[in-house]
Amino acid sequence: MSAVPAARPTASAEPPDRGPELDLLLVPPRARTGWRLVPARIAAMCAVELQKLRHDRTELYTRAVQPALWLLIFGETFTRLKAIPTGGIPYLDYLAPGIIAQSAMFIAIFYGIMIIWERDSGVLTKLLVTPTPRAALVTGKAFAAGVKAVLQAVVVVLIAAVLGVAMTWNPLRLLGVVAVVLLGSAFFSCLSMAIAGIVLTRDRLMGIGQAITMPLFFGSNALYPLDLMPGWLQAVSKVNPLSYQVDALRGLLIGTPSHLPLDFAVLAAATLAGIAAASALLGRLAR
Amino acid sequence: MDHEEAVVCRGLEYSFTHGRGKVTRAVDGIDLTVRTGEVFGLLGPNGAGKTTTIRAITTLLPVGAGMVRVFGHDATRRPMEVRRLLGYVPQQLSADAGLTGRENVALFARVFDVPRAERARRVTQALAAVDLTDAADRMAATYSGGMVRRLELAQALVSAPRLLVLDEPTIGLDPIARTGVWERVDAVRRATGMTVLVTTHYMDEADRHCDRIALMDRGRIRALGTPAELKDQVRQDGQQGQAGHEGRDGRDGRDEPTLDDVFRHFAGRDLADATEGDFGDVRRTRRTANRVG
Numbered sequence: 001m002s003a004v005p006a007a008r009p010t011a012s013a014e015p016p017d018r019g020p021e022l023d024l025l026l027v028p029p030r031a032r033t034g035w036r037l038v039p040a041r042i043a044a045m046c047a048v049e050l051q052k053l054r055h056d057r058t059e060l061y062t063r064a065v066q067p068a069l070w071l072l073i074f075g076e077t078f079t080r081l082k083a084i085p086t087g088g089i090p091y092l093d094y095l096a097p098g099i100i101a102q103s104a105m106f107i108a109i110f111y112g113i114m115i116i117w118e119r120d121s122g123v124l125t126k127l128l129v130t131p132t133p134r135a136a137l138v139t140g141k142a143f144a145a146g147v148k149a150v151l152q153a154v155v156v157v158l159i160a161a162v163l164g165v166a167m168t169w170n171p172l173r174l175l176g177v178v179a180v181v182l183l184g185s186a187f188f189s190c191l192s193m194a195i196a197g198i199v200l201t202r203d204r205l206m207g208i209g210q211a212i213t214m215p216l217f218f219g220s221n222a223l224y225p226l227d228l229m230p231g232w233l234q235a236v237s238k239v240n241p242l243s244y245q246v247d248a249l250r251g252l253l254i255g256t257p258s259h260l261p262l263d264f265a266v267l268a269a270a271t272l273a274g275i276a277a278a279s280a281l282l283g284r285l286a287r
Numbered sequence: 288m289d290h291e292e293a294v295v296c297r298g299l300e301y302s303f304t305h306g307r308g309k310v311t312r313a314v315d316g317i318d319l320t321v322r323t324g325e326v327f328g329l330l331g332p333n334g335a336g337k338t339t340t341i342r343a344i345t346t347l348l349p350v351g352a353g354m355v356r357v358f359g360h361d362a363t364r365r366p367m368e369v370r371r372l373l374g375y376v377p378q379q380l381s382a383d384a385g386l387t388g389r390e391n392v393a394l395f396a397r398v399f400d401v402p403r404a405e406r407a408r409r410v411t412q413a414l415a416a417v418d419l420t421d422a423a424d425r426m427a428a429t430y431s432g433g434m435v436r437r438l439e440l441a442q443a444l445v446s447a448p449r450l451l452v453l454d455e456p457t458i459g460l461d462p463i464a465r466t467g468v469w470e471r472v473d474a475v476r477r478a479t480g481m482t483v484l485v486t487t488h489y490m491d492e493a494d495r496h497c498d499r500i501a502l503m504d505r506g507r508i509r510a511l512g513t514p515a516e517l518k519d520q521v522r523q524d525g526q527q528g529q530a531g532h533e534g535r536d537g538r539d540g541r542d543e544p545t546l547d548d549v550f551r552h553f554a555g556r557d558l559a560d561a562t563e564g565d566f567g568d569v570r571r572t573r574r575t576a577n578r579v580g
Contacts, residue, residue: 020415022478024408028447031371032400044397052385055426122381126442129345129375130398131367286347 031131038136045140046147053151064155067103071096071156071163084224089254096160096167097249098222101242103156104149104181108188109213111145112196112205119285120202128286135279138193142275145189146182153181157253167253176252176260183267184245190274197281222246241270293450293482294321294344298353301339313339315506316353321450321484323358326476328497329486330546332558336506337486338378341454344484345375358449371399374443374481378454380435382442384428388419391427392441399446413441416478417471433464437471444475451476453485457492465489469496490546490558500546502553509553517549524552 032040053060071092078084079091086094118124127137157177161167168174196205217223219233220242226234237243244263251258299317302310314336321327329337342348343355346366355362357369382391392410401409414423417437422430427438436456443451453472457465469492476483487493493500494514502510502517510517521544550558 020412020420022412022416022475024405024412025416025444025447025475026479028371028449029396029399029401040400041398044394047397048383048386048390048394051390055385055387120379122377122379123383125347125377125379126375126381127398128347129370129373130395131370131400132398133367286342
């Protein structure tokens with residue numbers, strides 16, 4: 001069943017005639033190893049996300065509508081009602097960080113749909129055949145979702161500023177806000193990618209995404225303080241990373257009492273767990 | 288460290304488990320060797336096991352039973368080493384429509400660790416190699432099907448792979464675009480001497496462009512050799528079984544058998560009848576064809 005192959009022309013025997021210069025395509029690039037690999041992949045995935053947003057900003061604008069409505073209608077109304085005790089600050093100011101966290105989460109929680117789309121279109125398959133460990137690919141994608149969420153957060157911060165919310169403009173605190181939004185989005189996008197690795201289809205993921213988004217939002221301190229909740233909801237809120245994200249954002253932006261070290265620790269731990277889960281399940285999408 | 292063999296598969300098996308415990312054996316004990324520098328074609332109908340074989344070689348599927356080595360590296364134990372040597376073009380049109388041609392290629396330069404200093408030049412060369420210099424800064428969404436395929440080729444070439452793996456590279460393309468894709472593959476191979484592993488169900492393409500081919504049907508390799516050797520074998524078998532009988536290959540007295548005749552001879556049925564690919568295969572093929580337009 002075996003046979004002698006036809007004689008092959010070699011590179012030296014037949015130089016590229018009249019063709020374009022290809023010298024670099026003959027030399028494989030030197031492999032990046034060790035700790036530098038993961039940051040390089042994260043940078044590559046984030047660059048792609050920014051390039052896409054540069055070409056088409058529609059999503060950025062349309063996604064700003066919902067948070068704007070929350071602030072404008074819900075925020076303005078409840079500020080007048082004074083029904084929710086917020087420790088002396090206007091309700092709109094209290095609400096703004098919650099809405100930033102919510103809009104970032106909404107972007108991230110449907111990121112798994114993009115992964116499934118990339119699987120269906122072959123983009124993911126091709127990336128899985130590059131020298132990129134699964135965990136690096138997931139981390140890259142998670143932070144790419146984070147970059148998108150940060151841009152979204154900037155839009156919401158601007159809307160809130162226009163509505164008269166008194167926020168800090170301290171650059172260090174704003175840097176902290178960026179870090180919190182990045183970590184929160186990284187966690188929720190990993191949660192979404194992990195679910196994508198389990199359910200494998202877009203329709204199922206849409207359903208699950210819809211089913212968990214509202215409980216995560218309402219079961220957090222985004223709209224009202226923890227003390228107002230019944231005991232069981234407080235318990236839910238305490239294991240909900242969104243609560244820690246909102247707490248940190250509120251502390252950084254509005255200056256309310258918060259637990260920043262705990263918030264960062266919980267968000268970082270949740271992100272690591274999310275990356276581990278999504279990396280373990282990502283391979284299922286390629287089969 | 289130079290290996291005579293680019294790819295070695297021994298006793299490769301892979302089964303899919305569907306719901307309710309139903310098992311489909313997609314690849315059923317494959318032995319094959321792809322030699323360095325050759326164009327090796329895996330031929331067969333939908334569902335023959337070509338794509339599953341490719342997926343095992345490209346480290347996408349865990350190798351259950353059997354062994355796969357790429358330039359001496361075990362695909363299961365050393366997947367990262369294997370991936371560094373591969374340029375892979377999947378069956379679906381996989382360029383990102385939301386990026387320009389240049390950005391699509393640059394992404395792959397980045398994930399293969401091309402240093403920043405030479406990234407732009409390398410990307411330009413890869414685009415030139417597939418004749419996309421003029422369209423490089425247009426959005427990939429505006430490309431024709433043939434251009435997308437060539438763009439994917441540039442993505443695969445930018446890392447200077449030793450093995451180029453093409454899964455049905457011309458599926459759904461019109462004859463002119465098919466020729467365009469093959470011209471670029473042939474030119475690049477002449478210039479670089481890289482090994483090419485390609486799957487196709489177009490027998491004419493395999494005949495014209497492959498040095499050796501393996502005919503696959505129902506998860507097994509039914510015949511392996513150069514196109515000329517396989518046709519010779521059909522001719523000889525036909526002569527032995529002559530004397531009034533129409534040969535099993537059904538050539539109706541034609542002198543020169545085609546690869547379709549070869550498939551009929553070794554698989555025992557027509558290629559046209561052998562399209563029992565599962566729903567996923569058909570959906571994938573249709574999706575690619577739709578996107579090609």
